[in-house]
Amino acid sequence: MMxxxxxxxxxxxxxxxxxxxxxxxxxxxYARNFGMKQVLLVTDPGxxxxxxxxxxxxxxAEADIAFTVFDSVSANPRTRQVMAGMEVYRSEECNGxxxxxxxxxxxxxxxxxxxxxxxxxxxxxxxxxxVPVSAPPLICIPTTAGSSAxxxxxxxxxxxxxxxxxxxxxxxLVPDVSLLDPEPLTTMSRDLTADTGVDALSHxxxxxxxxxxxxxxDVHALEAIRLVTSALPAALEEPGxxxxxxxxxxxxxxxxxxxxxxxxxxxxxxxxSLGGAYDLAHGxxxxxxxxxxxAANYEAAPDRYDRIGAIFGxxxxxxxxxxxxxxxxxxxxxxxxxxxxxxxxxxxxxxxxYADPCMVTNPRSLACDDIERIYEHAF
Numbered sequence: 001m002m003x004x005x006x007x008x009x010x011x012x013x014x015x016x017x018x019x020x021x022x023x024x025x026x027x028x029x030y031a032r033n034f035g036m037k038q039v040l041l042v043t044d045p046g047x048x049x050x051x052x053x054x055x056x057x058x059x060x061a062e063a064d065i066a067f068t069v070f071d072s073v074s075a076n077p078r079t080r081q082v083m084a085g086m087e088v089y090r091s092e093e094c095n096g097x098x099x100x101x102x103x104x105x106x107x108x109x110x111x112x113x114x115x116x117x118x119x120x121x122x123x124x125x126x127x128x129x130x131v132p133v134s135a136p137p138l139i140c141i142p143t144t145a146g147s148s149a150x151x152x153x154x155x156x157x158x159x160x161x162x163x164x165x166x167x168x169x170x171x172x173l174v175p176d177v178s179l180l181d182p183e184p185l186t187t188m189s190r191d192l193t194a195d196t197g198v199d200a201l202s203h204x205x206x207x208x209x210x211x212x213x214x215x216x217x218d219v220h221a222l223e224a225i226r227l228v229t230s231a232l233p234a235a236l237e238e239p240g241x242x243x244x245x246x247x248x249x250x251x252x253x254x255x256x257x258x259x260x261x262x263x264x265x266x267x268x269x270x271x272x273s274l275g276g277a278y279d280l281a282h283g284x285x286x287x288x289x290x291x292x293x294x295a296a297n298y299e300a301a302p303d304r305y306d307r308i309g310a311i312f313g314x315x316x317x318x319x320x321x322x323x324x325x326x327x328x329x330x331x332x333x334x335x336x337x338x339x340x341x342x343x344x345x346x347x348x349x350x351x352x353x354y355a356d357p358c359m360v361t362n363p364r365s366l367a368c369d370d371i372e373r374i375y376e377h378a379f
Contacts, residue, residue, distance in 0.1 A: 010216065010217075014151060014174070014257055015140075015151055015175045015177055017150075017179075019180040023179040024141050024184065027059040027179060031063060031065050032063045032064075032065060034176060035095070038068070038093055039067040040085065040112065041099075042100075042108060043056075044104060045071055047143050050187040052184045053100055068088060073108045076275050076279055076280075076282065077111070079111070079122050082122045082157060083115060086115040086122075089112055096137040096139075099139070100184075103147025103148075103149045103199075103282070110138065110149070113136050114170075114172060117133045118132060123166065126166040127167075127169070127357065129170055139179065140178045140179070141178070142184075143187075144196040145193075147282075148203055148255055148257075150180070151256035153172075153260050154260065155168045156272060159276070164277070183245075194236060195281055195282075195287065198283055198332065201224070202267055202268065202286040202287075202290050204224035205308055206259065206263075207263070208221035208262075209265065209297065209363045210263055210363065212262045213262040214261070217259075220258040223254045224252075224253075224254035225308060229312055231244050231247035231251065232330065233329060233330065262361065263358060263360070265297070265361055267286055268356075269358040270356075270374065272356050276352065277348070287332045291321070292374045294319060294320040295318065296370065297364045306319060312325075335379050351368055
């Protein structure tokens with residue numbers, strides 16, 4: 001059972017963040033404030049096609065800051081992409097990074113910064129507090145609402161050779177500033193809006209029940225859950241509404257501040273395992289696992305799960321069932337089988353999830369057999 005005292009020692013780290021319409025246009029000003037002379041502008045092909053990378057480039061140019069664009073970033077960014085970005089950073093003699101995009105470009109940018117400042121392969125930093133030299137200045141401009149990479153001390157990368165995801169967790173990965181502008185969110189697809197929104201929900205729920213939670217993280221976690229439940233369904237119906245998009249962006253911010261400091265749990269550990277093995281969208285993996293992890297964990301933190309359930313409204317069903325109903329209302333109705341996961345891979349998936357650092361802060365200690373059963377329930 002969880003036992004958390006508000007007197008327990010806890011730390012809380014966060015970047016500077018600027019919220020509101022037009023925040024993206026401040027990229028050049030902040031780059032200049034950080035003394036950037038040559039910027040590596042990290043993005044991905046989709047964000048570039050939508051025009052947001054050009055908008056950031058224009059802001060940098062107006063501030064007389066030179067830049068080189070690096071957009072060789074895929075969903076579930078690969079460690080080889082990080083190392084390729086590091087080579088560009090070094091060859092162009094960059095002294096700062098600006099990233100515009102979702103969680104994938106932002107995690108890739110974090111990796112590029114760490115690898116560049118330490119002059120080592122990114123795989124050597126896997127784990128907690130293993131980055132000896134701070135990364136160069138980093139400005140994040142999110143174009144999705146859910147990953148919270150723009151405010152967190154996490155970077156999740158895919159090791160293609162091992163078909164697994166690695167987690168790098170360090171204060172060195174906390175961005176220097178995040179520019180939270182709702183306008184880029186208006187070009188997100190419906191599926192991406194839903195997936196990233198549930199990712200934010202997963203961050204908030206798992207942070208709230210984490211055995212490393214604190215009064216500071218609880219405030220942000222609960223507010224994130226309230227914002228997701230109220231704003232996400234409406235944003236799916238009115239994707240061009242800037243107020244709704246901003247509410248989802250705030251949900252991601254609050255969730256990020258919560259999980260960056262309290263960490264997450266089994267749903268994320270299991271989602272990382274799935275993403276590494278099957279290259280599936282991280283938010284969708286969380287969406288398909290979250291309710292089953294909640295059900296498995298419930299007895300370890302019943303009061304906290306009940307508070308979460310109350311945010312979803314009255315009713316005699318369990319908090320896990322309320323989350324399942326919310327997921328379905330967003331149009332996410334698949335099972336793991338539907339997205340191509342094979343049942344015969346469950347034991348290997350469970351072993352990988354068991355070794356994930358996110359499992360340490362799960363409110364209930366889970367054995368590999370327990371994790372296998374949770375995967376089975378998601379089929």
